[in-house]
Amino acid sequence: MKARRAAFLGIMAAVLLICCREESALPAVAPAEISETKYVALTFDDGPRANTTGRLLDGLRERGASATFFLIGRQIAGNEDLVLRMKVEGHQVGNHTWDHVTLQGKPAAVVQKEICRTDNAIRNILGDGSYWVRPPYGLLNKNQRCCFSTPLVHWSVDPEDWKLKNAKKVVDAVLKKVQPGNIILLHDIYATSVDAAFQIVDTLEAEGYEFVTVEELLALYGITPQAGVFYTDAREITE
Template sequence: MRGRKLALLGMALVCLAGCGETAVPAGGGAEIPAEAPKYVALTFDDGPRRDTTARLLDGLRQRGASATFFLLGEQIAGNEDLVRRMAAEGHQVGNHSWSHARLQGASRAAVDSEIGRTDALLRRLLGEGTYWVRPPYGLLDPQQRAWFTVPLVHWMVDPEDWRLRDADKDVAAVLRAVKPGDIILMHDTVPASVDAALRIVDTLQSQGYTFVTVEELLHLAGVTPEAGVMYRSATVSAA
């Protein structure tokens, strides 16, 4: 997995050099050249969950696809092995708060507690690192973003799989909307979503897409991630 990632980054550097592109600040309008490979980031919220997350990891490994998992701190107890497996298999692990409490409008102390508890747990499990944040519901007040020391992640494609709980509808919704550079939101706690996600990977890989982590997606687009900036895709940051 590590070798495949290095190869991906190497291809990106060659493309950037050949196309005359240079890295730009996040939110600066970087664009993936039309002739570049098609990269997309599949992300999963609200886990880990023993049965569904394990099955998803098996399927991603079989397909050579990377993903990003935004974890709830209260879900980690008893699933520590799954979190370690995510990191070991090349997936990006992120922070989705402790209890999925709505952070928008919350006090600094409340936000620090929800994010800080999960961040501390991830550091104990995986070591020092930068654990990017997806706030519950994707919502923060603009002034709250300044409280974060890591990049924030939103999404461009949302099939509302948590509501539909129908793999066929999930797949159709994603395939109808997705384009290169997008961040896709799904939930690894829903069995139908796992079925749908693996079908989405199969279909898009057959169309020439490569599945990478959010961090890799931004790097491949020449974007330098910034703390407190909310990213919706490789080329769009949330207002």
């Protein structure tokens, strides 16, 4: 009887030892569940402007956020360092015409001059590349689009920061509407818009959003951009 009891206790001790070893191999706390990243593109028109664009670039760098800048050609001279920073720091640089004129309905020669002058100014700083176009006010006739050799960029979230000029109102307008895949329109020539941009990035990054360039956004959604096609966001193409 004593021999059987000793044998039984020996078996139980071995079983407990195995169980303890298996339990000790497990992590004390289960890893947190990782939520799916939500991508959005922040875009800025009408720059560069020395004081506001420079501060914006500083803040985006601190936050690890990328953006897309659509430049007015006549404002590039004297701000070449800012344009170079945009590329070096991982942002996308685009063309917003030379004089910010409405291209819709304009003769082909006028359109070509506005686009080519700005494209050349950017190339003189950044070298060869595809500098996507955002027509001022997003206006362009359908039959004009075939003249462009790059994709065209519209937007899906417009807080009208140029009119509000109030950081809180701009932030509220964006946060109320924004969804993954959106292209957000702001203007880096207003201090209030720069302040709003920082708050937007801080809030949305905390919610799992990542800020990427327009080109990156389309690629992440499996879209191959085509010349002369308007892209409103990563889920919508303007026919």
